[in-house]
Amino acid sequence: MWTTTIGGNDLSTDSSDPVYMLRHSTAHLLAQAVGELYPGVKYAIGPPIEEGFYYDFEFPQPIKEEELLLIENRMHEISGRKLPIERSVLSREMAIAHETARNQQYKVELINDLPENEEISFYRQGDWIDLCRGPHVPDTGHIKHFHLLHIAGAYWRGNEKNKMLTRIYGTAWPTQQELDDYLYRLEEAKKRDHRVLGRELGLFMFSSEVGQGLPLWLPKGATLRDTLMDFMKKEQLNRGYQGVVTPHIANAKLYMKSGHLKNYNAKMFPLMQDEAEGETYVLKPMNCPHHIMIYANELRSYRDLPVRLAEFGTVYRYEQSGELTGMLRVRGFTQDDSHLFVTPEQLKPEFKGVVDLMLFTLNRLGLTDYRVRVGVRDPKDDKYIGTDENWKAAEEAILLAVQEMGMDYEVSEGDAAFYGPKLDLMVRDALHREWQMGTVQVDYNLPERFELEYVAEDGQRHRPIMIHRAPFGSLDRMIGLLVEHYAGAFPFWLAPQQVCIIPIADRHNGYAQELKVRLRDSGIRVEVDGRNEKMGKRIREAEMQKVPVMLVCGDRDIEAGTVSVRRRGEGDLGAKSIDETTEYLLGLLSS
RNA sequence: GCCGACGUGGCGCAGAGGUAGCGCAACGGUUUCGUAAACCGUCGGUCGUCGGUUCGAAUCCGACCGUCGGCUCCA
Structure with missing residues (x-):
């Protein structure tokens, strides 16, 4: 069975679930407390999330983190008032008039975006009222066991072109015991943090003198990398892969042709100008164009296919500085990358073979808790290359293969690579954040751009299809995650010192x-x-x-x-x- | 990049206008030991960087750098 999610949001939380309802009501309680303490505040949205809730506000003046305590105290006070929470329905016109009168333009915008036939409901507690679908607990006295966690910036509707709002995160539970347990688990999870263990166990380091997000692997960490690489090399040898080696930089013309310079530019380090020779170079963000050159180096026969070129390729991506997170997101990392060049008949079996390797790998690493995400194109976005037919064929190939393999998966619009759709294995870290690990992508577009060919049985030249894949994803991220998964206590075969x-x-x-x-x-x-x-x-x-x-x-x-x-x-x-x-x-x- | 927080010896912390301390680690010596911390001693810090306020700044202000939690984005 599979569910569809839009824009990558996990909407699996169920509005009829009592805990979901409680958290939703706690978000309202937070908003009411904020409204009482900060007159003139504007309300955006405040949904329940996996382990709590948040509410986005536009404050008249920025608030400080220490003010959370004051807000929390006010929430407890309102809870003590045991205000009944009452639902009412308004016509669209009345609803807009109401929110306009209160000067709540975010709510007006939300109402305007509601579907024509949608019932527009409001929830009132005391003299505070909010646009909301509900449902909610009967009165504020039901909300007792909660804690405000932190404050963060969040763009209105998640778009960085919009105004940045202030988001307050909190958690809420049915009993004090569950709240205490949750806060304890948070503390315990921090001890598993790979950034802490990585230092304590002497695995890796960062140096501001080397640069942000550029990891330095210490001897024990390097041993871990070697162990993982040996594992993958052996497995690839068994599965018909051939190793190749390519340089870290390339002439910019190559990346012009591949489309990276146009469609992946924001993620690339600044170009290098060679004034003397009049050439421009890129620091490679991906290995595919290099591997494509190796494929194109000779005329290939259908008898040679599939060609599977593998390399532990180190790539560099200019991630936004605020996004860097230990080893889980860095600016220079090594992928266990490979590109398979296949005939149309080989596409499905080869794709399945890759998925099999990915699942085998996760199993061997002991990572049994993962989610499968099929990333498809966002038709509204123009960051993709290639024709609609190619995209349709590639997306269908992936969906058909996973369905035949009986996998549970979710489809996520907008999570495709710029050259093709993909299947990603998603794994959570100690703090429950989800990261993309292994990935496999079907690509009709780059072979076209580079006019790749093979000679088929009919003696004619045909175009191969490419499969991009990396079972670990990246060594750096994978090790960061393994450190957290095992709390540093690796199984014998992985332990740097056994x-x-x-x-x-x-x-x-x-x-x-x-x-x-x-x-x-x-x-x-x-x-x-x-x-x-x-x-x-x-x-x-x-x-x-x-x-x-x-x-x-x-x-x-x-x-x-x-x-x-x-x-x-x-x-x-x-x-x-x-x-x-x-x-x-x-x-x-x-x- | 944006919002918020933080930055004191290798690590964890104290010090809130008057010239920097504690524990662990490290180093030296003594000890030669049966399953999770022997004892004694020593070294080590331009308090992230730069600038400002002040007679005087780790303490106050500003900018920058870095880290952390989010947003956006992704292996």
């Missing part, structure tokens, strides 16, 4: 070093912590660094040729022989 050997006293260091060489030869990432610290302290630090296995060795072990195995979070598992230990560790690799 084993920490802890010799109890100095005299056991030699034994520990021999063990290390042995395990390293078996392909285990292992270090010895032979520092002059008590064993307990070194165990504690290994636990905090989330090392999955600790091997402790002292006199007894050297005597018996054993090592005592300790599993992170589980404690001492007892002594094992070196062979048993090696086998145990290799067994963990596949778990």
Whole structure:
């Protein structure tokens, strides 16, 4: 089953759900409190959202975050008044006259946009009244357990050309216990934040001297990247991909031809002028034009297709500074990118093959909670290249494939790439924000622009179709998300350091070093912590660094040729022989 | 980019007009130890940057840089 969403909004919340209703009423309570405290305020919209609600206002003067407390206190006071909440219906003319008289132009605009036959209802509590479809709780006394969280700017109707309003976010729950639990969960989630753990675990860093949104990967983080790349390379080798390597910059003419300079310009770093040679270069925001050049390098036969060119390609996108978020949105990142050049007959099976790889990948990473989004064109927007026929064919190919695969998915208008529609895997971070991870896109348009060809069985030249795909999406974002998913405690195969050997006293260091060489030869990432610290302290630090296995060795072990195995979070598992230990560790690799 | 908040040694914090402190980390020494923090000592800060107010600024004001929460946009 699938639902349609418009403009990417998640409207899955159900207006008959009591919690949804409660939050909606809390938004009204907030608006009433704001109205009492700030005369002249203008009301925009105030819907319930997944874990709370917000209300957008235009304040006569900007407000400060500390004023939220005053507003919240007033809300409690109004709640105590137990004002009945009453519904009334007005004619369109009456409704407009009413809001015009109150000088509420946002409400007038909303009424004007309501469909002809829509009933226009208002909800009154005390002397405060708001345009609203409802439903609401019976009286304000029902609203008790809420908290205002933060203040933010939001453009009226989400359009940056409109005036920026002040949005107040809050949360509301049926009981105090649920509110407390929610606030506790928020605090806990912050501890999983990949920006915090990334520093504590020594994975990555940012430097303002290098530049905003440009990540620097530390040795342990680089090991994680290598592990993920090895995983994907092996999988791609099994699935008939060929690796290629292309440069980070290109002549601007290439990106002129691809349409990027026209349709992706806002996201590209400023062009580089080579005055001496009279050339202009771009820092690549995508890898496709480069891979297209490799495809076009030779005349291809239908026997060669599908051609699957893969590269861990680092791309640079000029994201707005306010949008940068740790590793989850950066300005330079590495995609596990590939472009497949296929015949029309191959499109569906190849597309399904890619989806299979994407799902296999998420499963292996332990990310089982994801949403499938099919991004199609927004017909009102002109940021796309290509003909309507091509778009129709590409969108149908994707929808048919996912339906045949029996997948749950949602269609989102306006979320296509500029050259074609796509299927995205969406995953949430610790704070429940949703991010696009893996993506697969069907593209009839770039092959046309570059006049790509292959010779078919009929001896004639035909045009291939392109599939763009990246199962991880980007290594940077994927690792950021994995850090949060596992709270830094990676499964054994992913852990940057898999084993920490802890010799109890100095005299056991030699034994520990021999063990290390042995395990390293078996392909285990292992270090010895032979520092002059008590064993307990070194165990504690290994636990905090989330090392999955600790091997402790002292006199007894050297005597018996054993090592005592300790599993992170589980404690001492007892002594094992070196062979048993090696086998145990290799067994963990596949778990 | 826009709205709001924040910026003090590597990290976490205190200091609210009178010349910067605490814990952890780091470093040195002692200790050689059986499953989550041994003991003693030492080093370390142009208080994000620049400018202004003041006899005097980490504390007040302005601009810029960066970070955080959103909006817009996207891997």
